[in-house]
Amino acid sequence: xxxEGVSGCIPFKGVDMNQRxxxxxxxxxxxxxRNERVLKVLxxxxxxxxxxxxxxxxxxxxxERGLKFSYSFLDEEASFDLAExxxxxxxxxxxxxxxxxxxxxARVAAIGIVLATLVGLVTxxxxxxxxxxxxxxxxxxxxIIRNIPLLVQLFLLYFAVxxxxxxxxxxxxxxxxxYISNRGIVLPWPRVAASFGLWWPFLVVALIGAVALLIIRGxxxxxxGRPSFNLLWVVTPLVAVPVLGWLLIPGNPLxxxxxxxxxxxxxxxxxxxxxxxxxxxxxxxxxxxxxxxAYIAEVVRAGILSVPRGQTEAARAQGFTNRQILSLIVLxxxxxxxxxxxxxxxxxxxxxxxxxxxxxxLDLYAVSQTMWNQSGRVVEVFFMIMASYLTMSLTxxxxxNIVNRRMQIVER
Amino acid sequence: xxxxxEVLKPPRVEVGLLGWLKKNLFSTWYNALLTIFSLAFIYIxxxxxxxxxxxxARWEVVVINLKVFMIGRYPRExxxxxxxGLGIVVFLAALTWIFRGAKGxxxxxxxxxxxxxxxxxxxxxxxxxxxxxxxxxxxSENVWSGLLLTLVLAIVGIIASFPLGVxxxxxxxxxxxxxxxxxxxxxxxxxxxPLISVLFMSQLMLPLFLPPxxxxxxxxxxxxxxxxxxxxxxxxxxxxxxxxxxxxxxEAARAVGLxKVLVMALIVLxxxxxxxxxxxxxxxxxxxxDTTLVVIVGLLDLLGIAKAVTGQRExxxxxxxxxxxIAVLFFICCYAMSYASRxxxxxxxVGER
Numbered sequence: 218x219x220x221e222g223v224s225g226c227i228p229f230k231g232v233d234m235n236q237r238x239x240x241x242x243x244x245x246x247x248x249x250x251r252n253e254r255v256l257k258v259l260x261x262x263x264x265x266x267x268x269x270x271x272x273x274x275x276x277x278x279x280x281e282r283g284l285k286f287s288y289s290f291l292d293e294e295a296s297f298d299l300a301e302x303x304x305x306x307x308x309x310x311x312x313x314x315x316x317x318x319x320x321x322x323a324r325v326a327a328i329g330i331v332l333a334t335l336v337g338l339v340t341x342x343x344x345x346x347x348x349x350x351x352x353x354x355x356x357x358x359x360x361i362i363r364n365i366p367l368l369v370q371l372f373l374l375y376f377a378v379x380x381x382x383x384x385x386x387x388x389x390x391x392x393x394x395x396y397i398s399n400r401g402i403v404l405p406w407p408r409v410a411a412s413f414g415l416w417w418p419f420l421v422v423a424l425i426g427a428v429a430l431l432i433i434r435g436x437x438x439x440x441x442g443r444p445s446f447n448l449l450w451v452v453t454p455l456v457a458v459p460v461l462g463w464l465l466i467p468g469n470p471l472x473x474x475x476x477x478x479x480x481x482x483x484x485x486x487x488x489x490x491x492x493x494x495x496x497x498x499x500x501x502x503x504x505x506x507x508x509x510x511a512y513i514a515e516v517v518r519a520g521i522l523s524v525p526r527g528q529t530e531a532a533r534a535q536g537f538t539n540r541q542i543l544s545l546i547v548l549x550x551x552x553x554x555x556x557x558x559x560x561x562x563x564x565x566x567x568x569x570x571x572x573x574x575x576x577x578x579l580d581l582y583a584v585s586q587t588m589w590n591q592s593g594r595v596v597e598v599f600f601m602i603m604a605s606y607l608t609m610s611l612t613x614x615x616x617x618n619i620v621n622r623r624m625q626i627v628e629r
Numbered sequence: 630x631x632x633x634x635e636v637l638k639p640p641r642v643e644v645g646l647l648g649w650l651k652k653n654l655f656s657t658w659y660n661a662l663l664t665i666f667s668l669a670f671i672y673i674x675x676x677x678x679x680x681x682x683x684x685x686a687r688w689e690v691v692v693i694n695l696k697v698f699m700i701g702r703y704p705r706e707x708x709x710x711x712x713x714g715l716g717i718v719v720f721l722a723a724l725t726w727i728f729r730g731a732k733g734x735x736x737x738x739x740x741x742x743x744x745x746x747x748x749x750x751x752x753x754x755x756x757x758x759x760x761x762x763x764x765x766x767x768x769s770e771n772v773w774s775g776l777l778l779t780l781v782l783a784i785v786g787i788i789a790s791f792p793l794g795v796x797x798x799x800x801x802x803x804x805x806x807x808x809x810x811x812x813x814x815x816x817x818x819x820x821x822x823p824l825i826s827v828l829f830m831s832q833l834m835l836p837l838f839l840p841p842x843x844x845x846x847x848x849x850x851x852x853x854x855x856x857x858x859x860x861x862x863x864x865x866x867x868x869x870x871x872x873x874x875x876x877x878x879x880e881a882a883r884a885v886g887l888x889k890v891l892v893m894a895l896i897v898l899x900x901x902x903x904x905x906x907x908x909x910x911x912x913x914x915x916x917x918x919d920t921t922l923v924v925i926v927g928l929l930d931l932l933g934i935a936k937a938v939t940g941q942r943e944x945x946x947x948x949x950x951x952x953x954x955i956a957v958l959f960f961i962c963c964y965a966m967s968y969a970s971r972x973x974x975x976x977x978x979v980g981e982r
Contacts, residue, residue, distance in 0.1 A: 261807035268811055275838035282837060348660050349653035350667040364963035365956045366918035368925075369932060373956060376939070376948040568823040575925050582825060595833045603822055610821045 279596075290592045291315075297587055301495055301579040311588055315598075318584030319605055325498065325580065326567040326609070329505040333566060334559075336506055337513025344518050355514065362511035368572055370508060375500035375576040386486045388478075396476055396488045401499055406492035408474040416470035419462030426454035497578035501570065509566045516562060520555035521547065552624050560617040564610050571606075581605055681949075690947045691954045694938050698954075701774025701934050707757075707766070711777055714751040721747055748788065755781075770848040774929035776958075778848070782930065783917040786855035787863075787909070793856065794863025795902075799893065801864065802871055812864075819861035824922050827858040832926045851923050859916055866908040870901035906977060910970035914963055931955060 249255045291312040299305045299314060302321040343355040362370070380399055383389065388398035396403040430451045437445040463470065476491030494502075524547050532546045573580035581602060589598045654664040691698075700711050721743055728736050755773070757765035773781060800812030819827065831854030832847065839845070845853070874897050882896040883889075924933040935955045939948050 257805055261805045264805075264808050264811070278840050279838050281841070284837065346663075347653070347656065348663050348667070350664050350671075354667055354671070360964065361960065364960045364967065366921040366932070366959055368921040369952065369956050369959055372932065372936070372948075373952045377952050381949070564821075571823040571825045572922070572925075574825070582829075589833070596837065599826070599830060599834060602826055603818070606822045606826065607818070 284596075286596060288597055290594050290597070293592070295588075295591070297591060299579050299584065301498065311592065314584055314588060315581075315601060318579060318581040321579055321584075322567075322570055322573075322581040322605075323609065325502055325505070325570050325573070325578070329502055329509065329566050329570065330563050332502070332506040333509040333513055333562075336510030337517055337562075340510060340514035341517025341521070344514060345521060359511045359514055362508055363515075367504065367508045367569055368575060371500060371504040371572055371576055374504050375497070379496045379500050385478075385488065388488070394476060396478070398488075399496060401496040402494045403476040403488045403491045404494070405473050405475050407471045410468065410470055410472050412466050412468040413470040415466040416459075416462050419458050423455050423458035426458065427451055430454065495578070497573070497576055500576055501573050501578045501580075504572075505566055505569060508569070509562055512562050512565070513559065516555055516558045517551075519558075520551040523554045524550045549624070556617065556621045556624055560614055560621070563613050563617065567609055567613060568606070686950050686953075687947060688950060690938065690944045690950050694944075697775065697938065698931065698934055698958075699775050700777045701929050702772045703774065703777060704768060704772075707768055710754050710757075710765070710768075714754050717747050717751060748784075769846065771846045773848060775934045776931045778923075778928065779917070779920050779930045782848075782852060782855055782920040782923065783913065785852055786859050786916055786920070787913045789852070789856040790859035790863050791909070793860035795867050795898070797860060797864035798867035798871060801868060816861045816864050819858055820865070824855075824858050824919050825925055828854045828922060828926050830854065831857070847926070847928060851926065851928055855916070855920070859912070862912055863909070866905045866912060867901065869908065870903075870905035871897065873904050874900045903977070907970055907974045910966065910973060914966050914970070917966070918959065918963060931958070 292310050294308055295311050295314045296307045297314070298307050299317050302317040302324075305313060305317050340355045340358060343351050344359065346352045346355070379401075382397060382399040385396075385398045385400050388396045390396055393405050395405070434444050434446060434448070434451065437443075474490050474492075476488050476493075479487055479489050481487050528546050528550065529542055532542045537546065570580060571582050574582040574586065577583070585598050585602050589595045592598075655661040696705075696708075700708060703711060721740065724736075724743075725740055728734065728740065754765070755768065755777075756770060757767045760767045770781075797812050797816055800808045801816060803809050803812070828851060831850045835845070835850055835853065878896055878900065879892060882892040887895065920930055921932040923930050924936060927933075929937060932955060935951045938944055939946075939951050944951075
């Protein structure tokens with residue numbers, strides 16, 4: 218190789234000066250509008266100038282209207298009330314109102330992602346069931362949901378189902394007790410008691426213990442190729458230590474707060490205690506879960522079908538049990554296919570939560586709309602919205618990409 | 630050791646209705662249990678739905694307002710123009726269907742020209758010229774509503790966004806860093822935020838950034854928003870198609886002596902665009918569903934009209950009937966389109982190598 222290179226170089230070195238000058242001259246003859254290098258730079262400069270010009274034009278139009286760009290309004294008093302989310306009073310500043318919106322969106326998105334994954338998993342597996350009827354029911358669900366716009370489904374759920382539920386005085390009471398009325402759902406919910414302060418160290422210890430065991434198990438798995446103990450042992454401290462703590466300390470650290478119907482002054486009925494899911498939140502969550510669940514079901518189905526049948530057959534021929542085939546052969550390979558589209562479904566769910574505004578749930582958008590109506594700061598609020606969504610999207614893709622990378626390693 | 634010949638049991642029934650039932654519904658005890666539960670579930674759901682549809686629902690709200698759902702506030706005396714536009718589309722579709730087999734015949738070229746001309750023609754037909762025009766008086770796009778507006782938004786959105794999407798895709802694949810960064814930033818920003826933010830932006834912010842003399846109506850603003858949004862998704866679809874064109878195609882075309890623009894226009898894009906047709910149809914279906922979001926910025930598309938109808942005094946409280954009707958309408962449209970796109974995929978042979 219190197220010898221060839223050298224021999225290839227020799228005649229070039231032997232080129233005399235005249236010839237070389239002629240070559241240089243020949244090169245410079247190429248006019249600059251034909252010179253690719255110049256053209257490339259020129260094209261970029263023209264493009265950037267065009268983009269900047271449009272931006273500058275838009276900006277001058279904006280400034281000509283006498284509008285300013287400033288975020289000082291964020292410290293001003295909001296003077297509107299928000300019925301959903303963390304504590305908020307009309308005297309709080311705009312910044313806190315925006316935070317309420319962000320947290321409401323994050324809450325509905327986080328719960329929605331977990332529930333939609335469960336629904337999608339169950340439906341996707343049901344779609345592949347050998348039972349003809351089960352598979353067809355799952356198929357009909359998927360087709361119906363995927364072919365109706367989400368907003369129509371939300372309107373149906375909110376105006377045609379939840380708003381038509383009985384009023385609070387005739388609320389459905391499920392065992393628990395769970396109160397269901399057109400004002401939403403009230404569920405029993407654990408409440409922190411006085412002795413919680415003594416209990417939470419146990420939780421921390423349990424978590425540390427479980428993580429330590431997981432690391433030890435992972436090491437032996439890496440070194441010897443087989444785990445030194447069953448995965449169940451990792452779960453043990455997670456359960457045992459808190460239970461031990463519960464028995465040791467006086468009193469219950471957590472109490473179950475049961476909702477109950479009370480009559481307020483003036484004969485107004487109200488359900489107090491527990492945790493209340495507003496009707497808007499319920500409709501939005503249900504809509505998002507049902508809608509995204511159908512899409513995730515298709516993702517799961519495609520993932521499982523992507524594992525060639527021969528893999529299962531080969532594993533069975535080697536004497537793997539059914540459970541081993543699923544957990545060691547099919548799932549690791551299916552997950553590789555499932556996770557990337559799953560990420561985009563999670564992102565879609567988060568973005569779709571913005572439809573909340575149509576049914577009056579106080580998410581990021583609904584709060585922002587009130588904000589720009591009151592303060593007149595449309596552009597500023599918009600930049601905040603965009604930044605919030607991009608942050609949420611990037612967080613989800615960041616976390617899921619880590620998961621994805623882990624799965625890809627399993628491949629080798 | 631027992632060496633007597635084994636007496637085999639008669640084989641299980643595996644053919645006929647009984648065999649099918651045994652195999653698909655009652656193969657094991659838990660399968661049988663699942664079947665029974667499913668049957669009970671289907672029975673309950675169907676009973677609830679059928680009693681409601683047949684007995685309780687008051688469908689007169691849909692029957693009375695059928696025209697309102699279709700064309701909304703479009704002037705009744707001008708409704709023939711919508712029908713005429715629909716007629717043009719049906720006529721062209723029928724011709725396309727009849728001549729689908731005729732490969733390379735001049736009829737196909739005429740049909741292509743017909744389709745291309747039909748869009749501006751229908752646009753003029755719907756909008757008219759000026760208020761004084763006797764034959765086609767102006768019907769401003771701001772009074773277009775109902776299913777008509779939904780269709781206009783979706784169709785114009787997909788058509789207008791496509792060239793923009795191709796340019797963005799080419800920009801994203803460009804080797805020139807400045808162009809690549811700007812195009813990528815645009816695509817990723819738009820794809821990272823919900824459609825509703827783009828719509829709000831076009832409704833509220835666009836007027837602020839335009840010169841005071843230039844005013845767009847709400848429908849035009851929504852269309853701008855839909856187009857800008859859809860372009861980012863179209864760009865990603867086209868990019869997929871561009872990536873599917875083998876590199877040898879570029880190299881061969883370059884070797885033959887075509888310059889870069891011609892390579893793109895004559896060799897790469899035609900091949901790339903053919904492979905993205907199913908993806909574009911899928912994008913159209915989701916855009917069609919997404920048009921409902923214009924309700925939130927106050928436009929009266931199909932869903933907006935439905936909301937308005939349920940607000941009328943004589944139809945108050947009939948949300949279930951109205952929204953179910955809308956849902957069924959959307960389902961029929963979208964299901965038909967996705968069915969057609971699956972057929973198209975088969976015809977084009979995408980996914981079959």
